[in-house]
Amino acid sequence: MYKRMLTGLLLTLIAVPVFAATPPSAFEKIDANKDGVISRSEATAAGMSDKDFAQADVNHDKKLSPEEYRVFTEPKG
């Protein structure tokens, strides 16, 4: 009777990672206050240089939107 329980447990263990396959993105980690944008101080705290921040901040609003961050971090070329 333990076998059935174990099978269920194993299925649970296997299924969970599949549904949780999308880990919190780097953006969400950097966005410390969860306001949906990366501020200059959040970027600095994450080790991003002023130069990189300025380059990533395409519309120069001193914040990085998820889109700006994605464009900046995705492989070029």
Ligand SMILES: [Ca+2]
């Ligand atoms: Ca933020």
Ligand SMILES: [Ca+2]
């Ligand atoms: Ca921006």
